[in-house]
Amino acid sequence: MDQTLFPTPHGVDADDPILRLPKVSLHDHLDGGLRPATIVELASEAGHTLPADDPADLAAWFSASANSGDLTRYLETFENTIAVMQTAPALTRVAREWVLDQVADGVFYAEARWAPEQHLRADLDMDAAVIAVQAGLDEGEAIAAEAGRVIRTGQILTGMRHANNSLAVAELAIRHRDTGVVGFDIAGGEAGNPPAAHLQAFDFLHRECFPVTIHAGEAAGVESILEAVQVCGAQRIGHGVRIVEDMDVVDGNGTLGRLAAWILDHQVPLELCPSSNLQTGAAGSIADHPITGLKDLGFAVTVNPDNRLMSATSVTREMRLLVDEAGWDQSDLEWATVNALGCAFIPLDARERFIDEILIPGFERITL
Template sequence: MDPELFPTPRGVDADDPILQLPKVSLHDHLDGGLRPGTIIELAAAVDHQLPTIEEEPLRAWFSESAGSGDLVRYLETFEHTIAVMQTTEALTRVAREWVLDQVADGVFYAEARWAPEQHLRRGLDMDAAVEAVQAGLDEGEALAADAGRFIRTGQIVTAMRHAQNSLAVAELALRHRDSGTVGFDIAGGEAGNPPADHLAAFDYLHRESFPVTIHAGEAAGVDYILEAVQVCHAQRIGHGVRIVEDMDVVDGTGTLGRLAAWMLDHQVPLEMCPTSNVQTGAAASIADHPITGLKDLGFAVTVNPDNRLMSGTSVTREMRLLVDQAGWDQGDLEWATVNALGCGFLPLDARERFIDEILIPGFERVGL
């Protein structure tokens, strides 16, 4: 592949066999995955001031700020990426490059999660913003196909949980459900903003048979996961690391609470993001991240990057960290990938075809 079009993910050895494994990325924020060089160019076009206009120092600034433990610095990183994503051209470019970076990571199915209401500062309305992102996703898929690589993408349209606009965003998602929008989410500051604050939107989407995932159980406790699953009809949970608060398990034995048992028995998928969770304090380390214990108990865990730029990561890097620091093997990686594809927001026939034609053969070709 052309290394300029499909750059090897940061922190990944180009010869790492994990890079060759077929992957699925479900929890992958569009505004958290820009290329630093793109940010610099887009910022110059709209006269937005950045901490630095040199590519590698800017990349380092994002990583250091996101991992600083200072919430103000962490949030500032998104202010810079969102500020340069306010025009049709910028949104299309960012989405196109996001797809190409997925392909370089070995991802063949990816969902781009983003909040259109944050991209209206320069005259776009939410429909125009969604259309601009879809154009970029389509262009990225076409460029991948020209290079002999396959990828399928979809948009998860997200409402900000601290705002009062979720029903309008849910209506937006439905208007675009037949043109690339595959799901709905709420994001932003979790603590103090429970999912049921947006129940009107979730009830509406439930009646319309539209897929929903909800950020829950990262910065707030297990009650938010309960509300997301049992009140707001979430088919998947974003992060969900604090489900361990509803269990008393040591070395694989113990008891599960009612909610944890429900999520295990019903295989409610958990979109887990190890590096990001360590950055935000939701987990102490990769080795101690709940994903491994939950995987061993049979929970439907999936491996995701969350914010590729801020966390300096990719699906490949997350998998490599789990292998090196948490004792995962290729079978574990395949289990998590099958989980991810199985709960992807795309039709059953496509999921089954991708498992048979892409996922299983891809894992059989590669040996760690």
């Protein structure tokens, strides 16, 4: 593969067989996945001062800040990515490179999650921002196709849960549903900003038969997940790692609370992001991360990078960590990938075709 177009993901051995497995990425923030060199170039154009001007030094700063345990420092990392994503050309470039990085990671379906309301500091409105991102996604897919690689992408538009724009973002998503937008989300500070505060947006989207995922169960606990699923009607849960607080299970034996049993019985997908959860304190180590116990109990777990830049990760790296530190095998990785594709925000016929033509054959060709 052309390393100039499709660079091997950070922290991944180019010969790792996991890299060649077909993958799905559902929880993957656009503003958390920029290339450091791109940030440096865009910051120069925008007149934005960075904490470091060398790409390698900047990558190290992002990693150190995200792993500091200091929430203020962690949030500062996003200020430096969002600051350089305020023009149409910048958004298009970032989205294009985001697609190429997915291809390099072995991903054949990916959803780009981002908040249009955070990209209006220059002369863009939210519609123009969505169009610019879609142009980049389309360009990335076309470049991949020319290289003989298959990838399909979609946008998930995110409302900020501490703001009052969620209905406007929901209406924006509906305006662009036939030109690349596939879902809606709310994100931001979870504690003190419950999903039900955005019920007007969710009710509107449900009437429009439009897919919804909600960040819940990361910084806040079971009540946040309950509201997301039972009050706001989310089809998927972003993170959801703290569902374990509603169960008493040791070595596969024990009891599930009402909500945990509902999530399991109805196979509500959990968009789990192991490395990111360690950074935010939602888990202590990969070996002890709840994703493995949830998998063993039959929950619909999926494996995601969350923020590729801040966590210096990729789907391949997350899978490698689970294999090396949590005892996962190839069948576990396939199970999680089937779960992810099964709940992707694309039509059923596309999901079935991907399973038959890409996912199953791809796993059959590789032996870990």
